[in-house]
Amino acid sequence: MTRVRADGSKDGVELDMLSWSGRTTLEVLGQAGLGHSFDPLTEDQADEFATAVKEFFPQMSRSVLFRALLPYASKVGPASFRRWVVERAPLDYVQQVRRITDTMHDRSVEIFHEKKALLEKGDDALKHQIGEGRDVMSILLRANMSASENDKLPDDELIGQVSTMILAGMDTTANSLARALQLLADHPEVQEKLRQEILQAVEAEGDGDMLDYDKAMELPYLEAVCRETLRVYPGVTVLFRNTTKDITLPLSEPIRLRDGTLADAIPIPKGTRVIPNVGASNIDPALWGPDAHVWRPERWLEPLPRAVEEAHIPGVYSHLCVQTVILAVPSLALMPVMGPFSMTFIGGNKACIGFKFAQVEMKTVLLVLLQHFKFKPTGKKIVWNFAGVQYPSVGEIGSEPGLPLLVSPLRP
The missing domain is CATH 1.10.630.10 (Cytochrome P450)
Structure with missing residues (x-):
C-alpha cells in the first residue's frame, strides 16, 4: 500500500x-x-x-x-x-x-x-x-x-x-x-x-x-x-453429500411430482448424491421477500421477515448478529429471534x-x-x-x- x-x-x-x-x-x-x-x-x-x-x-x-x-x-x-x-x-x-x-x-x-x-x-x-x-x-x-x-x-x-x-x-x-x-x-x-x-x-x-x-x-x-x-x-454456493442410510426428506413447501401428485416429503435411498444449494437458500424470495437478490446491508438493522425467523434453516451462521443489531436499533430487542438465518457456513x-x-x-x-x-x-x-x-x-x-x-x- x-x-x-x-x-x-x-x-x-x-x-x-x-x-x-x-x-x-x-x-x-x-x-x-x-x-x-x-x-x-x-x-x-x-x-x-x-x-x-x-x-x-x-x-x-x-x-x-x-x-x-x-x-x-x-x-x-x-x-x-x-x-x-x-x-x-x-x-x-x-x-x-x-x-x-x-x-x-x-x-x-x-x-x-x-x-x-x-x-x-x-x-x-x-x-x-x-x-x-x-x-x-x-x-x-x-x-x-x-x-x-x-x-x-x-x-x-x-x-x-x-x-x-x-x-x-x-x-x-x-x-x-x-x-x-x-x-x-x-x-x-x-x-x-x-x-x-x-x-x-x-x-x-x-x-x-x-x-x-x-x-x-x-x-x-x-x-x-x-x-x-x-x-x-x-x-461456497453448493455442497456435495452422500446419504449413509435411507431417509425421508421433509420439504418446507409441497412440490408437484411428475405424475401430478403433491408431495411434502421425498424418500432418498442410501448412497444417493445430494447437492444442497446454499446460494439459493440464502436468496430465496419466499423467505427474504421480493428484494432477496439485492445486496442491502440495512436489512440487518431492520426486523427480519417472519418467514426467515420461522424457516429454521440448519446453519451455524445463526443469530450471532442479534446483539450487534440491537445495539443499533434498541427497539429490535422486543423482536423474537428464532435463527439461524443462512447456510453460508x-x-x-x-x-x-x-x-x-x-x-x-x-x-x-x-x-x-x-x-x-x-x-x-x-x-x-x-x-x-x-x-x-x-x-x-x-x-x-x-x-x-x-x-x-x-x-x-x-x-x-
Missing part, C-alpha cells in the same frame, strides 16, 4: 485486490494457525505458496473428468504407481494440479518439521517464534507428542492438516473479502457510511487505528455489511469450524483498510466464476483470477 500513497494519482492506483486479499488471509492463517509467516506483504510479488493456493480451485474447476475419476484412481496400486501415471498424463490441467499440490505439500512438510523441531527443544525456543507456541499447529503437535502410542497421529496426517487448514481458510475468506471490497467500490454511499462508523468508533475508543475485539465486533453497520455480503454471495457436524475466525478476520481487514483508503471500480467487466470456491476474473468466465480496483489514500 506504500505505492498507493506514493503514486498521488487522482483516481488512485489499480491493484488486484483478490491477490492482496489472498496474501493477507494466508498471512493471518499462517501466524494464527501455524505460527509461521508466509508473506510480510511488503512486496508486489506474492509468495509461491499463496499463488498455488489461489490457483487450486480455478484449476480444479477446469478438471471435471480428473475430479470424477480421482476417488477411484486413488485406490489403484501404490502411491508411487499413481504418481508415475500422473507425471506422464498428457493433460495440461492435470500437470497444473500436480504442480500446485507439490508446492503446497513441500511447504507443508517444511513447516511441519520446523515446528516439530522447535517443540522438541522446549517452550523456551517457541517464545521467540511467531505466536509463541500458542498457534493451532503447536497445540496439536504438543498434544500428539504427549499422547499414548495408540492415540498418536502419524506425521503424514499432521502434515496434511497444514494444507487442509490453509486450503479451507484462505480462498474462502479472501474471496469473500474481495467481494465485499468490490461491493463497497460499487456502492460508494455504503462505503462512506461504513467508513464514518469506523472512524467515529476509533476516535472515541480506539488505540491508534485499531479497536479491541469487543468494540470491533459491536459495530452494527460493519456487521450488517459483512453479513449481507455472506448472505447474497457465499463463497453450512451446519451440523460438517459445519465450518473456522467460521468465527473468518468473521473476525474479514471485519478486521475492512476496519483497517477503510480508515486509510478509498476503493473505486476500474470500469473493467468483472465476472464471478462458479468453482469449489467462487472467484472473480476480468472480462470472461474461466480466465485468470483477479479483481482490479482503483485504490487511493483517504488522506494525502
